[in-house]
Amino acid sequence: MSRIRINDLVLRDAHQSLLATRMTTADMLGALDMLDKVGYWALEAWGGATFDSCIRFLNEDPWERLRTLKKALPSTPVMMLLRGQNLLGYRHYADDVVDKFVEKAAENGVGVFRIFDACNDPRNLKRAADAARKTGKHVQMAISYATTPYHTKDIYAGLAKKYAEFGADSICVKDMSGLLKPYEAYGLVKAMKAAADIPVNIHTHATTGLSVATLIKSAEAGAEVLDTTISSMAMGTSHSPTETIVEALRGTDYDTGLDTASLLEIAAYFRDIRRKYARFESSFLGADTRILVSQVPGGMLSNLESQLKEQGAQDKIDDVLKEIAVVQKDCGYIPLVTPTSQIVGTQAVFNVLFGRYAKITTETADLVTGRYGALAAEANPDLVKKALAQNKYEAVLTSRPADGIPNEFEKIEAEAKAAGAKTTEDVLTYAMFPKVAANFFRDRAKGPVSSGDFVAKPDSAAGGSRAAESASAYVVNVNGADYHVQVRPEGTVAIAPAGGAAPAVQSAAPVPAAATAPSGGVSINAPVAGTILKYAVEEGAQVSSGDTIIIIESMKMELEIKATSAGSVHFLVPAGQAVQAQQPVARVG
Numbered sequence: 001m002s003r004i005r006i007n008d009l010v011l012r013d014a015h016q017s018l019l020a021t022r023m024t025t026a027d028m029l030g031a032l033d034m035l036d037k038v039g040y041w042a043l044e045a046w047g048g049a050t051f052d053s054c055i056r057f058l059n060e061d062p063w064e065r066l067r068t069l070k071k072a073l074p075s076t077p078v079m080m081l082l083r084g085q086n087l088l089g090y091r092h093y094a095d096d097v098v099d100k101f102v103e104k105a106a107e108n109g110v111g112v113f114r115i116f117d118a119c120n121d122p123r124n125l126k127r128a129a130d131a132a133r134k135t136g137k138h139v140q141m142a143i144s145y146a147t148t149p150y151h152t153k154d155i156y157a158g159l160a161k162k163y164a165e166f167g168a169d170s171i172c173v174k175d176m177s178g179l180l181k182p183y184e185a186y187g188l189v190k191a192m193k194a195a196a197d198i199p200v201n202i203h204t205h206a207t208t209g210l211s212v213a214t215l216i217k218s219a220e221a222g223a224e225v226l227d228t229t230i231s232s233m234a235m236g237t238s239h240s241p242t243e244t245i246v247e248a249l250r251g252t253d254y255d256t257g258l259d260t261a262s263l264l265e266i267a268a269y270f271r272d273i274r275r276k277y278a279r280f281e282s283s284f285l286g287a288d289t290r291i292l293v294s295q296v297p298g299g300m301l302s303n304l305e306s307q308l309k310e311q312g313a314q315d316k317i318d319d320v321l322k323e324i325a326v327v328q329k330d331c332g333y334i335p336l337v338t339p340t341s342q343i344v345g346t347q348a349v350f351n352v353l354f355g356r357y358a359k360i361t362t363e364t365a366d367l368v369t370g371r372y373g374a375l376a377a378e379a380n381p382d383l384v385k386k387a388l389a390q391n392k393y394e395a396v397l398t399s400r401p402a403d404g405i406p407n408e409f410e411k412i413e414a415e416a417k418a419a420g421a422k423t424t425e426d427v428l429t430y431a432m433f434p435k436v437a438a439n440f441f442r443d444r445a446k447g448p449v450s451s452g453d454f455v456a457k458p459d460s461a462a463g464g465s466r467a468a469e470s471a472s473a474y475v476v477n478v479n480g481a482d483y484h485v486q487v488r489p490e491g492t493v494a495i496a497p498a499g500g501a502a503p504a505v506q507s508a509a510p511v512p513a514a515a516t517a518p519s520g521g522v523s524i525n526a527p528v529a530g531t532i533l534k535y536a537v538e539e540g541a542q543v544s545s546g547d548t549i550i551i552i553e554s555m556k557m558e559l560e561i562k563a564t565s566a567g568s569v570h571f572l573v574p575a576g577q578a579v580q581a582q583q584p585v586a587r588v589g
Contacts (some may be wrong), residue, residue, distance in 0.1 A: 521589020
């Protein structure tokens with residue numbers, strides 16, 4: 001038995017789970033000195049969603065955020081969440097990109113690398129683990145927790161042993177959905193400690209109401225580090241309150257030694273800050289026991305809610321939650337964590353809207369054919385057959401996915417510099433999110449968005465649309481980003497990101513010249529709301545019924561739009577433009 005250490009998540013997972021990852025660096029600054037003096041084991045502050053949100057919504061440089069946080073936290077290690085070979089993105093990267101990213105993350109301030117893989121495939125983790133060890137920073141290997149017939153205590157203990165052999169400094173049980181039950185946690189920690197004599201860190205969300213009891217039993221079983229978040233940013237889809245755990249363990253052999261009075265000052269600060277982000281609040285604020293079946297991670301619930309609103313299907317949430325369990329089984333009982341949570345969640349939405357697997361995302365097809373790594377169980381054979389045909393693959397991939405990716409840093413560097421990258425860190429930003437990064441490089445000089453802009457506008461749930469005060473002025477939300485839109489009498493539209501950036505004037509309905517093609521033929525409509533990612537064929541090309549003509553990005557996943565008749569294709573919407581469900585995007589004939 002020993003004193004428990006606390007890793008607080010207020011700077012990353014708490015606002016990702018509750019506030020759509022919108023908290024600005026400016027709103028963190030006022031608490032950093034207080035946080036640094038508490039005596040935390042670490043402060044989790046950096047990862048995929050925070051990185052993405054910085055450049056997509058907040059016009060902030062995520063690397064500058066990291067440097068700022070580390071400078072203000074000299075006594076407390078900054079933890080980042082790293083998706084193994086995926087780094088922060090939604091695909092596997094070549095080994096040279098993994099090496100460079102980890103090196104620069106350490107240089108800029110990361111002190112603890114929490115490295116996980118959605119498939120729990122050790123092949124997807126070793127390169128990142130080796131790179132992190134070379135930096136001399138703490139390497140924590142995380143196990144993505146799920147409750148399925150194929151995820152047992154012995155399996156998890158075996159993974160802990162494997163990761164200890166990798167040279168991990170500690171092991172994390174990463175329970176994304178609040179599925180880990182108290183007595184199961186006790187047995188799991190005991191088994192892992194028997195298999196690997198290194199510290200165990202328990203990470204569990206409060207979504208199902210189990211988390212406080214689970215953390216206490218984990219401590220009793222020998223876990224050394226517990227993940228919590230300050231009370232004013234706790235519970236709901238977030239985590240157990242730091243103060244609650246501190247007080248529950250006070251006076252025992254597991255006493256954290258943390259001062260509750262100091263924690264209450266931090267809680268008061270973030271209580272005021274949270275009010276600024278009220279319009280991004282998830283409606284899932286209590287205990288949602290549906291998640292015991294659907295296994296949806298806390299950070300995904302609010303996003304799923306917004307995405308359904310975007311599709312005009314917010315009344316389908318219960319159907320989608322039930323369908324997620326079906327898709328997870330069909331995808332080989334994959335744990336639901338980024339990116340698999342998004343893949344499975346989006347596929348479940350499409351199944352509810354269009355019929356089961358009537359439309360399969362590119363990412364779902366890649367997942368069930370081994371392109372993300374080894375699955376826990378065999379995927380649905382019929383789904384695999386459809387996926388192989390759709391993505392034109394000959395067979396399921398059985399080797400490490402990254403083995404087929406040649407070194408790519410130099411190629412990415414050239415593209416990034418052409419897009420406006422100035423530093424190696426910029427190049428890595430571009431590597432993670434190329435489309436978003438190019439826009440960020442262009443707009444970076446305008447400075448960060450202020451959270452005051454979130455408060456000043458009429459309340460609205462993130463992901464919806466809001467009319468402003470006048471009939472010709474609107475604030476429109478597209479894929480989670482707010483834009484000020486002014487419709488002018490002369491037929492132009494002034495568009496600017498919410499946050500004070502100067503508007504750019506566009507034509508009211510920007511379409512390619514091909515849109516003036518004859519009106520005959522068959523209209524091809526977007527099946528869902530999203531963004532036209534690219535054309536699959538040239539303008540005017542002759543296509544057959546069933547040919548893919550457009551790739552649309554919807555809910556962060558790619559979906560093919562196919563011709564429904566033969567003829568010459570004419571595109572009505574340019575690549576890069578957002579479209580609504582059932583909006584005509586092409587004509588064939």
